[in-house]
Amino acid sequence: MTKLIAIAGSLRAQSFNKNLVKIAAKGAEEAGAEVRYVDLADFAIPLYSEDLEAEGTPASVNDLKHLFAQADGILLASPEYNGSISGVLKNALDWLSRPSKDAEIGSAFQGKVAGIMATSPGGLGGIRGLAHTRDILFNLGVMVSPKQVAVGSSYQAFNSEGQLTDADMEQRVKALGAEVAAIAKQLIN
Numbered sequence: 001m002t003k004l005i006a007i008a009g010s011l012r013a014q015s016f017n018k019n020l021v022k023i024a025a026k027g028a029e030e031a032g033a034e035v036r037y038v039d040l041a042d043f044a045i046p047l048y049s050e051d052l053e054a055e056g057t058p059a060s061v062n063d064l065k066h067l068f069a070q071a072d073g074i075l076l077a078s079p080e081y082n083g084s085i086s087g088v089l090k091n092a093l094d095w096l097s098r099p100s101k102d103a104e105i106g107s108a109f110q111g112k113v114a115g116i117m118a119t120s121p122g123g124l125g126g127i128r129g130l131a132h133t134r135d136i137l138f139n140l141g142v143m144v145s146p147k148q149v150a151v152g153s154s155y156q157a158f159n160s161e162g163q164l165t166d167a168d169m170e171q172r173v174k175a176l177g178a179e180v181a182a183i184a185k186q187l188i189n
């Protein structure tokens with residue numbers, strides 16, 4: 001079965017980006033993929049330092065890297081901070097891009113497909129940050145779907161259950177999840 005990992009680049013408990021990536025994950029599941037939703041807040045990933053890495057890859061990084069390595073594709077909701085990706089997400093991607101010194105873990109990114117999305121309270125929905133997210137993933141060897149979704153006005157766009165209030169937008173987000181599932185399936189066959 002095609003396996004995807006779904007993750008948001010926010011540690012916030014009430015993160016709109018967590019809501020968003022879960023909707024894409026549902027779309028992927030409906031298309032037949034097995035999706036592992038991962039909360040970055042559950043991994044106490046330290047700030048990257050080569051000095052720290054020289055002492056050994058932190059267990060939290062290895063744990064998260066294992067989950068990425070097992071996945072055929074990635075669903076990523078990337079909050080926009082100052083027109084770019086969030087610091088916590090960039091930090092996690094930097095750690096995951098490194099070879100693990102003390103564990104046999106495959107690549108977190110190489111040869112995988114990703115679907116990227118964002119939501120923010122502003123009108124552009126984080127679309128400027130997605131350009132950076134796409135670029136970073138491309139440099140990590142990830143094939144990023146040309147489709148992407150940016151959902152503006154997040155305080156109005158989601159209801160209290162974390163669902164999108166606009167049915168058309170929900171369909172677009174689910175379709176992105178389904179597309180990533182389909183491409184990942186082709187890649188592993």
Ligand SMILES: Cc1cc2nc3c(=O)[nH]c(=O)nc-3n(C[C@H](O)[C@H](O)[C@H](O)COP(=O)(O)O)c2cc1C
Pocket residue numbers: 008010011012014015016017018079080081082083084119120121122125126154
């Ligand atoms: C340091 C910082 C910078 C931000 N910069 C932007 C920005 O450039 N564009 C934007 O649309 N929202 C920006 N925001 C607002 C975030 O999009 C908003 O807090 C969003 O809800 C964060 O995602 P989350 O709900 O998944 O935690 C910024 C927020 C913070 C804390």
